[in-house]
Amino acid sequence: MAQIVVVEPDKLLALIYKQALEHAGHSVYLAATIQRAVAILDLKAIDMLIVELQIAQHNGIELLYELRSYTDWNRVRIIIQSFVPEGRMMSSQTVQHLGVDSYLYKPKTSLFELCMTVESMLDRQTV
Amino acid sequence: MKQIAATGIVLSRTNYGEADRIITILTQDNGKIRLVAKGVRKIKSKLAGGIELFSVNDIIYLPGKSGLGTLVSSRLRTNYGSIVGHIDRTMYTYEVLKIVHRITEDSPEPEYFLVLQHMLNALNTILIPIDCIKVWFHMQLLMLGGHSPNLFTDNEGVTLDPSQHYMFSFDDMSFMRHSAGPFTKHHITYLRLASSLESPKKLSQVKVPADILTSLVQLTRTMLDRYDHVN
Amino acid sequence: MFHNNYGIRYTTHTLTTGVESVVTAHSFHSKHVDDDSIRLLLALAEQMKRPLIQASRSAELARMTSDISKIADIELIADTGIDVIESFILSLKLQQAGDTIPLESVSLSATLSDVAHMLQKLDGSNYFDVELHIAGKYGPIMAHAKGLQVALLNIGKVLMSTHGERYPSDRPVIALAARKTRRGIAAGIFTNLDGLDSKSFARARNLYGRASQPISQLTSESGAGIFIADSLLHTMESNLRVSHYKKLTGLAATFLPSQQLTLV
Numbered sequence: 001m002a003q004i005v006v007v008e009p010d011k012l013l014a015l016i017y018k019q020a021l022e023h024a025g026h027s028v029y030l031a032a033t034i035q036r037a038v039a040i041l042d043l044k045a046i047d048m049l050i051v052e053l054q055i056a057q058h059n060g061i062e063l064l065y066e067l068r069s070y071t072d073w074n075r076v077r078i079i080i081q082s083f084v085p086e087g088r089m090m091s092s093q094t095v096q097h098l099g100v101d102s103y104l105y106k107p108k109t110s111l112f113e114l115c116m117t118v119e120s121m122l123d124r125q126t127v
Numbered sequence: 128m129k130q131i132a133a134t135g136i137v138l139s140r141t142n143y144g145e146a147d148r149i150i151t152i153l154t155q156d157n158g159k160i161r162l163v164a165k166g167v168r169k170i171k172s173k174l175a176g177g178i179e180l181f182s183v184n185d186i187i188y189l190p191g192k193s194g195l196g197t198l199v200s201s202r203l204r205t206n207y208g209s210i211v212g213h214i215d216r217t218m219y220t221y222e223v224l225k226i227v228h229r230i231t232e233d234s235p236e237p238e239y240f241l242v243l244q245h246m247l248n249a250l251n252t253i254l255i256p257i258d259c260i261k262v263w264f265h266m267q268l269l270m271l272g273g274h275s276p277n278l279f280t281d282n283e284g285v286t287l288d289p290s291q292h293y294m295f296s297f298d299d300m301s302f303m304r305h306s307a308g309p310f311t312k313h314h315i316t317y318l319r320l321a322s323s324l325e326s327p328k329k330l331s332q333v334k335v336p337a338d339i340l341t342s343l344v345q346l347t348r349t350m351l352d353r354y355d356h357v358n
Numbered sequence: 359m360f361h362n363n364y365g366i367r368y369t370t371h372t373l374t375t376g377v378e379s380v381v382t383a384h385s386f387h388s389k390h391v392d393d394d395s396i397r398l399l400l401a402l403a404e405q406m407k408r409p410l411i412q413a414s415r416s417a418e419l420a421r422m423t424s425d426i427s428k429i430a431d432i433e434l435i436a437d438t439g440i441d442v443i444e445s446f447i448l449s450l451k452l453q454q455a456g457d458t459i460p461l462e463s464v465s466l467s468a469t470l471s472d473v474a475h476m477l478q479k480l481d482g483s484n485y486f487d488v489e490l491h492i493a494g495k496y497g498p499i500m501a502h503a504k505g506l507q508v509a510l511l512n513i514g515k516v517l518m519s520t521h522g523e524r525y526p527s528d529r530p531v532i533a534l535a536a537r538k539t540r541r542g543i544a545a546g547i548f549t550n551l552d553g554l555d556s557k558s559f560a561r562a563r564n565l566y567g568r569a570s571q572p573i574s575q576l577t578s579e580s581g582a583g584i585f586i587a588d589s590l591l592h593t594m595e596s597n598l599r600v601s602h603y604k605k606l607t608g609l610a611a612t613f614l615p616s617q618q619l620t621l622v
Contacts, residue, residue, distance in 0.1 A: 009523040009578040010408060012435070016415045023423050032523050053214050054571055054578045056523045057553060061217045062180075070142045083407065083570065084214050094218060107407055111418045209561070212574020253565060 002047040002122055003027045007037045007063065009055050017050065020111040021118065034058045038066065046076055048121060050114070052106070053082040064098045077101050077121045081109060130199055132187050133157050136243050137180050138228040150198060151228065152186065155240045159231050162188050162198040181220060181247060182206045207251035216250050219257060223250075223264065230268060242267045249327035258340040259331045265347035266321040274354040277301035278319050287315055295346060297353055310346075313339055318347070395450060397567025398585055402446050404570055405582035409439035441515075445508045445586050452505055452593040459593055463498035463616040464506060466545050470534045473510045473547075477518065477532060486518060491535040491603070496543050499613040501594045509590040510534070510547060512583035513598075513609050517549045520577045524551065535603045539612060546610025548603040551576070555607075556600045563588070584609065 004021055008014040009032045018028040029044065031037035034055060040046065049067070053060035060080065067073050081104040095103070102117050135152035138159070143149045148164045183205040189197045210216045227243050242264070249260045269275050280286055282299045289312040293302035302310060317335055321343075324330045412435045420428040452459055471490060478488045514532060521530045528550055536545035553576035565572035566585045573581045588598045591611045601610035 010412070011522040012412050012431075013408075013415065016412070016419050020415075020419055020422060033525065036525060052578070056520065056571075056578045057208075057575055058211050059214055059217055059574075061214060061221070062211060065180075065221055069140050072142070094222070107411055111415055111422060208575065209558075212571050213569060253561060253569070 001025050001027065002118070003029070003044055004048045004050060004118070005029045005031055005037055005040050005044075005046050007031045007034070007049060007051045007055070007060060009033070009052060016111070017114065020115060024115045024118070026118070034060075034063045034066070037063055041067070041073060041076070048077040048079065048118065050079045050081050050118075053080060053084045061098075064100070068098055074099065079104060079114075079117060079121065081106055081114065083107070128189050130187050130189055131157065132185070133160075134183060134185050134204065135160070136183055136240065136247065138224050140180070149195070152184075153227060153231060153235065153240055153243060154186075155237060158235055159228075160188070160190075160196060161194055162186075162196045163191075164198045164201075179203070179206070180224065181208070181210050181251075183244060183247075207247045209251045209253055210247070213253065216253075216257060219261070220247070220250050226268070230272070236271065238271055242271070245326040245328075249331075252328065255327055255331040256337075256340065258337070258344050260327040261344045262317070262340065262347055263321045263324070263327040263330045265344075265351050266318060268351055269347070269354070270322055272354060274300065274350070275322060276318065276350060278315055278322070287312075297350065300350065309342060314343055314346075317343060321347075392453070394589070395453065398446065398449070398582070398589060400567035401572070401580045401582040401585055402442065404580035405442060406439055408579065409435045409442075413439075442512075442583060442586070445512055445583070445590070448505060448508055449586050449589040449593070452502060452590060455593070459502060461500045461502055461594065464501040464503045466496055466499050466506075466536055466543055466613060467492045469503070469507055469510065470536055470545060473507060473514060474534045476511055477514045477534075480515065481518065481532075485530060486521070487529055487531045489531060489533040491533055493535075493537050496536065496538070496615070498616045499543060500616045501596075501613060502590075505590045505594060509587035509611075510545075512587040512590075513547045516577065516579075516581055516583040517547060517551070517608065519579070520551055520553070521549070523578055526550065531606060533603060533606055533608070535610075542612045542614045544601070544610050544612045546601050546603070546608050548601070548606035548608030548610075550606055552607070553577075554600055554609075559598075559600045559609075 004026050006014055006017045006021070006028055008017060008030065011032070014030045014032065018030055021028045029040045031040055037049070051060040051063060060082065064078065067076065067078075078098070078100050079102045080100055083106050085105055086103045101121050104114065104117060133152075133154040133156065135154035138151045138153055141149050143163060146166050148167050150162050150164050151159065152162065153159050182203055184201050185204050186201045187199040189199060191197055210220050223243070223246055227239060231239050246260065246264055249255050249263075250257070266275075276295075277300060278287070280301070281293065282296050282301045282303045285304075287293070287302060288304075291304055292306055292308040293310045293315075294305040294308040295310060296303045302315065313335060317333065317339065320333055321330055413432050416428050416431050416435065420426055470492060474488055474490045477486075481488065514534070518532060531550045533548045535548060536543055554573070558573060558575050562572040562581065566580065566582070570580060571578060573584070584598070587609075591598055594613075596611040596613055598609045598611050601608060
């Protein structure tokens with residue numbers, strides 16, 4: 001069981017992801033904004049972030065850079081699940097630098113695939 | 128100790144202890160400085176307030192020993208908020224900050240601040256094509272680093288001919304006449320403009336086909352990688 | 359209606375793929391097709407990904423958790439998507455009508471009142487304070503009645519959905535207001551959210567259909583509803599602009615009073 005923050009501005013999708021991940025046995029916190037995500041990270045021992053990049057006023061990239069600027073948050077696993085196709089990311093170097101563990105294209109990723117990706121991240125972590 | 132007022136652009140932020148942050152700022156008149164922002168808890172330090180990225184800030188600080196000063200106060204002067212509305216611009220802006228941070232390891236000239244300010248302004252202006260901004264940036268860094276390519280004569284000292292095709296010699300940092308070369312007068316003229324115009328905004332007023340811009344981005348980036356070791 | 363969740367998933371997957379094909383195929387459009395219409399179509403296509411993905415994932419969740427009550431959500435989601443498409447089709451039809459667009463005398467007060475009721479109905483959980491502010495009496499305006507209603511409804515829906523992306527400290531307000539100005543009767547929809555100003559809206563007019571977040575300070579979505587509203591109002595020779603009402607910010611347009619009844 002993991003503590004997961006889902007950073008998702010779409011209220012309905014956020015609830016769907018929360019319910020799916022809770023059904024899979026995880027604790028899920030929702031954040032519609034970057035600021036809320038950081039606030040949760042401050043308060044809880046979070047294992048994983050599932051991040052939409054397209055967010056009003058700020059974007060998920062800023063969150064990832066902010067996250068990586070704190071050494072104690074470097075162990076948080078990151079899954080990007082976004083409307084932004086992966087090809088638009090600058091380079092694989094940047095993706096690596098930001099420590100992104102998996103990139104999922106939202107229109108093509110089912111809940112099942114999302115849950116499986118989360119499980120495989122956590123299995124890797126345990127190993 | 129005397130407080131110093133400065134205008135600067137934040138290049139990076141890292142955590143320092145339980146509640147402090149180390150902020151690296153490129154200033155207009157005082158070079159690059161590192162400051163401790165004391166007691167800035169994570170919950171407040173996030174993406175808002177006077178020490179955020181993608182902005183020009185007016186700061187007051189106390190210089191410290193061994194190069195680490197203390198931030199006293201900060202006020203946001205210009206925020207380039209439109210950048211974060213676009214993922215690719217956000218990514219590139221972080222890259223720009225990283226490059227400038229690395230390239231200004233030793234004492235930077237004041238021109239680096241101006242270049243960075245122009246870059247943020249251009250990236251914030253969504254209608255300026257990002258490739259145009261990149262070409263301008265690369266050429267400015269090459270010039271400031273003393274590694275400008277030769278845009279007037281070829282590798283044999285002959286004046287560049289508008290009717291000819293060229294390849295580029297990275298060893299000589301000059302163009303080489305070649306019938307199958309990909310570079311023409313359009314490329315060379317654009318590079319001249321990129322090195323002489325004061326901002327990407329002015330350069331964006333010169334319209335060139337996208338494929339020329341793309342090839343120039345690659346060319347200038349390779350020049351930069353060779354001489355400034357930004358990777 | 360679909361028989362099972364697999365049907366929904368397949369269909370929405372097909373539709374999402376189709377939407378993506380529209381987004382990538384724009385470079386092959388006929389030279390004769392208006393560029394603004396293409397951009398609006400692209401913005402619509404981006405926007406439509408959301409309800410389709412919402413429907414697909416809702417169906418999958420229903421199957422995963424064996425909770426068939428979620429099927430009801432899919433109806434609402436589908437209706438939202440259909441409404442946006444219908445408003446886009448209306449805007450294209452009115453554009454095509456050009457000078458022959460059937461304008462009529464329309465009561466702005468009545469239209470605002472109708473839209474306020476519709477928005478209130480959409481807000482099932484009473485999350486919003488929906489207010490109607492009509493100062494004074496107004497004569498009718500010349501407009502396309504359906505187009506005007508749809509435009510205002512679209513604006514209201516977008517402003518309501520942006521609240522879902524924030525954590526406002528005050529209770530969210532959606533105010534429909536009208537007042538007389540020197541140039542005519544200004545009417546619009548306003549809310550207590552930041553992120554909307556004249557400069558960013560002007561930029562967004564250039565960016566819709568080209569950027570996935572043209573009004574990034576306001577919403578993470580393509581905001582297609584706002585640009586469809588803009589297009590609808592444009593056919594009635596009115597334009598959307600950022601405006602303020604009391605301490606609220608929103609979008610408004612100015613309409614000329616109908617001279618027909620005054621002559622009578």
